[in-house]
Amino acid sequence: MCGIVGYLGPLNPKDVILQGLKKLEYRGYDSAGVAILHHGKAKQVRAPGKLSALEDKLKNETFDGHLGIGHTRWATHGAPTETNAHPHQVDGISLVHNGIIENYQDIRETLIKSGAQILSDTDSELVAHLIAREVKKTKNLYLAVEHILPELRGAFSIVAIWNEAPDEMVAFKDGPPLVVGIGEKQAFVASDVQALLNYTKKFIYLEDREIVSIKGDKIEIFTAQGAPIIKKVTEINWNPEMVEKQGFAHFMLKEIYEQPRSVAAALEPHTNAQTHEVHLKTEGLGSAEFSDLLKKTKRFCIVACGTSFYAAQVAKYLIETLAQVPVDIDVASEFRYRSPVLEKDTLFMTISQSGETADTLAALRLAKEKGLQILSLCNVKNSTIDREAHIKLYMLSGPEIGVASTKAFTSTLTVLSCLSLQWAKSKGTLLKADEKEMVQALLAAPAQLEVVLAYDKYFKETAQKLKNYRGFLYMGRGLSYPIAMEGALKMKELAYLHAEGYAAGEMKHGPLALIDNRMAIVMLCPKDQWYEKTFSNLEEAKARGGEVLALGTGEDENLKRKSHFYLALPKAHWIVNPLLSTIPLQLMAYHLAFQLGYDVDQPRNLAKSVTVE
Numbered sequence: 001m002c003g004i005v006g007y008l009g010p011l012n013p014k015d016v017i018l019q020g021l022k023k024l025e026y027r028g029y030d031s032a033g034v035a036i037l038h039h040g041k042a043k044q045v046r047a048p049g050k051l052s053a054l055e056d057k058l059k060n061e062t063f064d065g066h067l068g069i070g071h072t073r074w075a076t077h078g079a080p081t082e083t084n085a086h087p088h089q090v091d092g093i094s095l096v097h098n099g100i101i102e103n104y105q106d107i108r109e110t111l112i113k114s115g116a117q118i119l120s121d122t123d124s125e126l127v128a129h130l131i132a133r134e135v136k137k138t139k140n141l142y143l144a145v146e147h148i149l150p151e152l153r154g155a156f157s158i159v160a161i162w163n164e165a166p167d168e169m170v171a172f173k174d175g176p177p178l179v180v181g182i183g184e185k186q187a188f189v190a191s192d193v194q195a196l197l198n199y200t201k202k203f204i205y206l207e208d209r210e211i212v213s214i215k216g217d218k219i220e221i222f223t224a225q226g227a228p229i230i231k232k233v234t235e236i237n238w239n240p241e242m243v244e245k246q247g248f249a250h251f252m253l254k255e256i257y258e259q260p261r262s263v264a265a266a267l268e269p270h271t272n273a274q275t276h277e278v279h280l281k282t283e284g285l286g287s288a289e290f291s292d293l294l295k296k297t298k299r300f301c302i303v304a305c306g307t308s309f310y311a312a313q314v315a316k317y318l319i320e321t322l323a324q325v326p327v328d329i330d331v332a333s334e335f336r337y338r339s340p341v342l343e344k345d346t347l348f349m350t351i352s353q354s355g356e357t358a359d360t361l362a363a364l365r366l367a368k369e370k371g372l373q374i375l376s377l378c379n380v381k382n383s384t385i386d387r388e389a390h391i392k393l394y395m396l397s398g399p400e401i402g403v404a405s406t407k408a409f410t411s412t413l414t415v416l417s418c419l420s421l422q423w424a425k426s427k428g429t430l431l432k433a434d435e436k437e438m439v440q441a442l443l444a445a446p447a448q449l450e451v452v453l454a455y456d457k458y459f460k461e462t463a464q465k466l467k468n469y470r471g472f473l474y475m476g477r478g479l480s481y482p483i484a485m486e487g488a489l490k491m492k493e494l495a496y497l498h499a500e501g502y503a504a505g506e507m508k509h510g511p512l513a514l515i516d517n518r519m520a521i522v523m524l525c526p527k528d529q530w531y532e533k534t535f536s537n538l539e540e541a542k543a544r545g546g547e548v549l550a551l552g553t554g555e556d557e558n559l560k561r562k563s564h565f566y567l568a569l570p571k572a573h574w575i576v577n578p579l580l581s582t583i584p585l586q587l588m589a590y591h592l593a594f595q596l597g598y599d600v601d602q603p604r605n606l607a608k609s610v611t612v613e
């Protein structure tokens with residue numbers, strides 16, 4: 001997630017901005033930059049990679065101005081290069097941006113036709129061009145920003161400064177968060193309060209479509225149409241627990257927003273970003289030995305609970321499709337109390353975020369007693385399951401505090417995708433070209449997750465409209481079926497509303513009877529090999545008066561026409577679709593639960609780690 005810091009005041013802007021950017025590092029980024037006034041012009045310094053690279057470049061730089069902006073960028077449009085890093089500068093305008101400009105292609109074409117020199121691949125630079133064009137006419141930065149807003153579509157926050165206005169900073173938010181920090185004869189803008197806590201405890205939280213003009217020590221806020229607004233100043237009284245939430249209202253929300261970073265972390269050990277090859281790294285067995293084990297394995301058995309079980313269901317699809325090995329999956333509480341037939345050449349896997357789930361641990365012990373090799377996938381290193389397994393994989397999500405599992409699920413899907421590819425590769429059922437294509441798609445997933453997160457305002461709006469439904473049927477086919485189950489679980493455990501996940505093809509075998517206009521059908525219908533079949537199921541539901549919330553790919557007009565609510569996901573490889581579809585389901589459950597007044601981080605009757613049966 002990109003991070004923004006802007007500063008106007010008597011302190012050294014370089015120090016304030018760098019310190020703020022450091023506090024925003026947790027959001028994840030792959031390049032950084034600043035633009036700070038010096039001799040009446042904003043001097044731009046940018047660097048790909050970590051903040052330390054930017055710090056190195058700034059070491060000997062001095063600035064005599066008191067205005068500057070800084071940015072940490074998580075690449076979406078264009079690679080994480082210096083040219084694509086923010087701030088972008090055009091004719092005296094410097095700009096940082098977080099989010100997505102949806103109509104950037106149209107804007108780009110128009111700008112090129114009008115003779116603009118576009119240097120980067122980003123959608124952000126185009127906004128700088130528009131403001132630069134407008135400020136020539138208005139000679140006023142605030143008006144220039146206000147005038148170009150109707151030209152932009154998407155979910156985005158921006159902060160702009162202008163060489164001709166050395167004591168002015170203008171910011172706008174419509175989507176990604178932006179706060180204004182108020183100090184003694186100084187003002188700040190940042191993506192979250194965490195960035196500014198060393199300087200102020202007084203904040204104004206910008207709402208969507210509000211513009212702030214900071215001029216000297218005057219802070220004024222307006223609607224996008226220019227009407228002044230009086231905003232409440234909030235004084236933050238932080239306790240350590242809140243600080244751990246890093247500015248988010250809940251751990252769960254923070255963890256949802258961490259997913260671009262946690263998915264990237266989960267991929268990192270197992271993929272080569274240069275060659276686009278998979279090389280699964282396990283602990284407890286070397287790569288070559290593990291590959292031999294996969295080749296010999298005749299059957300795979302995965303046991304888990306809750307969200308981890310739904311991830312196992314995704315793995316069944318992936319491994320059977322790619323590696324053509326039969327996969328049995330079971331919920332641990334059932335597995336341990338039947339008489340499972342476990343043959344010698346079966347590889348047994350447990351999946352557990354906590355590594356402490358009692359039923360999963362008991363299942364592991366049972367399989368171990370039968371002499372099977374145990375592979376584990378845990379988030380918590382040195383947990384009991386991790387310690388007792390023979391071969392270990394890790395989610396690498398970082399601590400997950402919210403009881404409802406979010407980032408651990410997407411990290412699990414990521415590692416299981418790598419395992420499936422490795423298995424297929426070891427068995428010789430994977431073409432080199434397919435390996436490259438799928439690894440490349442997975443490596444692009446963090447940026448695509450970022451795009452989905454930028455649409456949170458739409459998920460929030462939709463959640464508001466879901467309050468009055470009596471229940472929810474989540475439906476999908478193929479890889480979307482387990483995601484439907486996971487979406488339903490999130491809705492149940494957070495919003496305490498009845499929700500069921502179903503294979504869409506099963507509707508006419510019973511659930512169709514439930515359908516009326518008080519039952520919302522959440523249909524997962526991405527453009528994949530199951531699309532047409534799922535679409536027919538949607539029509540069946542619709543024909544019976546069902547109100548459909550469809551999750552589709554891009555501007556799918558047919559799907560939109562058939563749906564009551566339509567939410568678009570970026571076009572992605574089928575192996576990445578489960579990751580992307582998960583985010584709106586998590587966010588809608590979160591927002592709905594919050595609106596209903598429930599404890600989002602600690603839902604009633606539930607615990608993070610279920611160490612009893």
Ligand code: M6R
Binds near residue numbers: 357606
């Ligand atoms: O720690 P584990 O992955 O073993 O936990 C399994 C389930 O208890 C867990 O996924 C639970 O279903 C969550 N509340 C789901 O959000």
